[in-house]
Amino acid sequence: MAKKKGGLLSMPRSIVSKITRPKIDTIGEKSGVKKMTKSASSKHTRTIIRALHTLMKNKALMEAEIQALSNSLATIESNIALNGGLDVYQKASILGQDVRRGGDSSKILVEWLKELNCKSKSLSMLEVGCLSSKNFCSRCNLFNKIERIDLNSQEPLVKQQDFMKRPYPTGKEEEFDIISLSLVVNFVPIPADRGLMLYKTVKFLSKENLSDDTKCTPCLFFVLPLPCVSNSRYCNEERITQIMNSLGYSLLKRKQATKLIYWLWKYDRKPDMTTIKDKTITSTFKKDQLNPGGNRNNFHIILENKLE
Numbered sequence: 001m002a003k004k005k006g007g008l009l010s011m012p013r014s015i016v017s018k019i020t021r022p023k024i025d026t027i028g029e030k031s032g033v034k035k036m037t038k039s040a041s042s043k044h045t046r047t048i049i050r051a052l053h054t055l056m057k058n059k060a061l062m063e064a065e066i067q068a069l070s071n072s073l074a075t076i077e078s079n080i081a082l083n084g085g086l087d088v089y090q091k092a093s094i095l096g097q098d099v100r101r102g103g104d105s106s107k108i109l110v111e112w113l114k115e116l117n118c119k120s121k122s123l124s125m126l127e128v129g130c131l132s133s134k135n136f137c138s139r140c141n142l143f144n145k146i147e148r149i150d151l152n153s154q155e156p157l158v159k160q161q162d163f164m165k166r167p168y169p170t171g172k173e174e175e176f177d178i179i180s181l182s183l184v185v186n187f188v189p190i191p192a193d194r195g196l197m198l199y200k201t202v203k204f205l206s207k208e209n210l211s212d213d214t215k216c217t218p219c220l221f222f223v224l225p226l227p228c229v230s231n232s233r234y235c236n237e238e239r240i241t242q243i244m245n246s247l248g249y250s251l252l253k254r255k256q257a258t259k260l261i262y263w264l265w266k267y268d269r270k271p272d273m274t275t276i277k278d279k280t281i282t283s284t285f286k287k288d289q290l291n292p293g294g295n296r297n298n299f300h301i302i303l304e305n306k307l308e
């Protein structure tokens with residue numbers, strides 16, 4: 001449940017707040033159980049007994065909390081299953097694409113690539129969160145290689161793979177000119193994982209043309225539902241720009257539609273010039289209240305200092 005390992009740090013705060021520390025930490029250690037003799041004072045024995053009571057009370061509290069959390073988890077899981085899970089969600093997304101935005105988002109990517117004179121026909125792309133191998137970019141003749149992945153593949157041309165667990169490239173042939181993250185980052189439930197996902201994109205991009213202003217690759221096509229930046233307490237477009245800049249990206253194209261926002265970001269800084277050095281980024285982005293107020297959502301992206 002909690003990420004940090006070790007002692008109280010790993011417990012939910014609700015539990016920790018109810019836990020009282022016994023005066024001695026561990027029964028049976030130096031404090032005297034083993035050495036206890038008839039001569040032990042009654043004060044000393046009372047301390048040991050009280051400590052054990054406290055530990056047992058803490059244990060019972062924790063077990064009750066774990067049971068409650070496990071019940072809540074089971075309810076959430078059964079609700080997900082009742083709604084058909086990811087599979088039904090994806091089928092609804094495929095059906096919903098045309099109605100929602102007059103075609104799939106890759107149409108905008110292709111328009112932009114053409115506008116930017118990216119007509120090489122030899123581009124490679126990694127499409128993360130791919131629902132269909134028949135979308136616009138698959139029919140546009142700009143790409144000579146498209147690798148499509150999804151957590152739950154809907155067809156054989158889409159590989160079932162979690163981008164977060166994809167091994168990093170070991171050579172140029174495993175890198176891509178373009179990565180597409182269309183409506184995927186908002187799908188990731190944990191804000192720090194959203195940041196990690198964006199960070200990981202740079203690992204998979206080709207480093208060729210990095211500082212060549214005349215080229216539009218390597219680049220990232222990034223799409224979010226508009227309310228993620230227009231109506232979130234903790235995120236706005238400026239924050240997205242800061243995060244992307246800190247990762248070495250500069251904005252090439254932007255389009256705001258009624259429900260979605262699209263960006264094309266060029267990865268244009270040599271690794272030694274970026275803010276990422278030795279797996280540490282100098283700028284960190286936390287859950288800062290940027291737009292306080294009611295009727296707002298809580299979408300945000302956390303970019304942590306230390307990255308894998």
Ligand SMILES: C[S@@+](CC[C@H](N)C(=O)[O-])C[C@H]1O[C@@H](n2cnc3c(N)ncnc32)[C@H](O)[C@@H]1O
Pocket residue numbers: 086090093097104105128129130131149150151152161162163164181182183184187188
């Ligand atoms: C809302 S759909 C978007 C699909 C499509 N890209 C679009 O723009 O319509 C989000 C998809 O992202 C996929 N996804 C989320 N996290 C992922 C990850 N870590 N690796 C691969 N796919 C992921 C989900 O399985 C889901 O199919």
